Amino acid sequence: MLEPQWPLPPGILLPHAESVGLSAVREEQAKRRHVVVGLVGAHAYGFASPDSDLDLKAIHVESTGVLLGLKTPAVTFDRLEVIDGVEIDYTSNELGPALVAILKGNGNFLERVLGPWNVLETPLLQELRDLAARSVSRQIVRHYRGFAQGQLREFEKAQTAKKALYVLRTALTGAVALRTGRIDPDVNHHLADFGFADANELLEIKRTGERAPLPTPVPDRWRSRLNDALQVLEDAASASPLPEEAPTWAEADAWLRQTRLRILE
Numbered sequence: 594m595l596e597p598q599w600p601l602p603p604g605i606l607l608p609h610a611e612s613v614g615l616s617a618v619r620e621e622q623a624k625r626r627h628v629v630v631g632l633v634g635a636h637a638y639g640f641a642s643p644d645s646d647l648d649l650k651a652i653h654v655e656s657t658g659v660l661l662g663l664k665t666p667a668v669t670f671d672r673l674e675v676i677d678g679v680e681i682d683y684t685s686n687e688l689g690p691a692l693v694a695i696l697k698g699n700g701n702f703l704e705r706v707l708g709p710w711n712v713l714e715t716p717l718l719q720e721l722r723d724l725a726a727r728s729v730s731r732q733i734v735r736h737y738r739g740f741a742q743g744q745l746r747e748f749e750k751a752q753t754a755k756k757a758l759y760v761l762r763t764a765l766t767g768a769v770a771l772r773t774g775r776i777d778p779d780v781n782h783h784l785a786d787f788g789f790a791d792a793n794e795l796l797e798i799k800r801t802g803e804r805a806p807l808p809t810p811v812p813d814r815w816r817s818r819l820n821d822a823l824q825v826l827e828d829a830a831s832a833s834p835l836p837e838e839a840p841t842w843a844e845a846d847a848w849l850r851q852t853r854l855r856i857l858e
Contacts, residue, residue, distance in 0.1 A: 597622065597630060597713040606636075607643075613679040614647045617672070618712055621683060625653040625670065628688060628721060630713035631705040638762045639781040640755075640799045646680035649712065650705050652721075654688040657857035688721075692849055695725050696839040698732030700740070700767065700776075707776040717852065724848060728839040729774045734830040737767025741823055748819065752812040754799035757819060761792055764822040768829035787825055789818070 597618040599611050606614070618630055634648025635641040659666050668687040675681070686694075686702070694702040706718070706725045741763040748756035762780040765787055770776055777783070784792050795815070798805050807815075839845075 599712060600632065600710045606647075609677070610647065610679050613676050614649070614681065614712070617647075617674075617676065617681045617683060618649065621651070621670075621672070621685065622713065625685060626656075627685065627713055628652045628654055628715055629705060629711055629718045630685075631708050632710040632712050633704060633708065633778070634682070635755075635799075635803075637704070637708055637710050637778050638758070639779040640758050640762075640796050642800050642802050642805070644803050646682050649681065649683040650701070651683070651685035651713075652688055652691045652702070652705060653685045654717070654852065654856065657853045660853070688852070689849060692721075692724075692845055696728050696842055696845055698730055698734075698736055698839070700733055700736040700770075703729065703733070703770075703776050704766075704778050708778055720848065720852075724841060724845055726774070728841045728845065729770060729776070729835060730839045731771065731830060731833050731835045731837050732839070733767060733770050734826065734833075737763050737770070737826060738823075738830075741767070741826060745819055745823070748812075752807050754795045754805050754807055755803060757807070757812075757815050758792070758795050758799055760819045761789060761795075761822050764826040765789070768826045771826075771829040771833040771835060774835055787822070789822065791818075 597615055599606060599615070621627070630649055630651040632648065633650050635645040636648070655666050668690050670685045672681060672683040691702050695706065703725060706722050741760050744756055744759040744763060748760060758780060761784070762778065765780060765783040766776070766778050768787065769783055781796070784790055794811070798807060
């Protein structure tokens with residue numbers, strides 16, 4: 594069994610959180626065959642605070658023998674639990690549905706496969722990563738647009754640094770992907786390039802706590818700026834050089850069949 598490890602630079606997570614997180618991944622690894630376990634959420638987005646949860650999103654592959662049986666196996670497993678003061682938010686999706694989601698431009702799954710922070714990687718991930726990288730299409734705008742618009746509505750309800758940063762991170766991640774086909778969820782890499790360097794004030798506030806409120810003048814200043822970020826996403830979609838749809842459906846189908854057969858053998 595492969596041993597999970599934290600990909601983050603030292604000091605990002607407290608030793609206790611690292612230990613609890615690794616233990617949780619080992620427990621889940623014993624229950625299913627992971628292709629990847631990615632660390633997403635605030636840690637991957639570049640604005641984690643001391644009280645941020647460990648957001649672990651995985652893809653696993655079910656036994657081919659089980660898939661051939663009469664009983665339809667579960668394809669999603671969730672675990673939300675506080676362990677020794679550390680909140681673990683774990684979800685794993687089976688490879689087949691996850692691959693369909695990737696082909697349809699679901700950013701959640703693209704970020705699991707192509708994102709930078711993987712707690713557990715496998716040889717099978719390298720094949721999936723290559724396929725996913727060639728499957729990025731303009732379809733991703735639907736995911737990032739919907740996510741960003743939803744977070745903007747949430748910002749109006751609770752005017753926190755976290756909500757504002759989620760709008761920026763989602764819109765700019767989508768814009769970069771539409772421009773280049775590259776998936777990079779860290780908002781710090783994109784703020785200056787898109788004219789949002791002043792969002793450093795939001796980052797400083799967010800890093801003090803998950804629910805850190807914005808001082809009174811800040812929300813009014815950011816309302817129009819957040820809408821500007823949504824417009825950046827729309828402009829990137831209009832000018833995107835990516836194909837309208839993933840050109841790899843047939844290849845993905847063949848790869849999944851071959852993978853199932855290898856596991857059966």
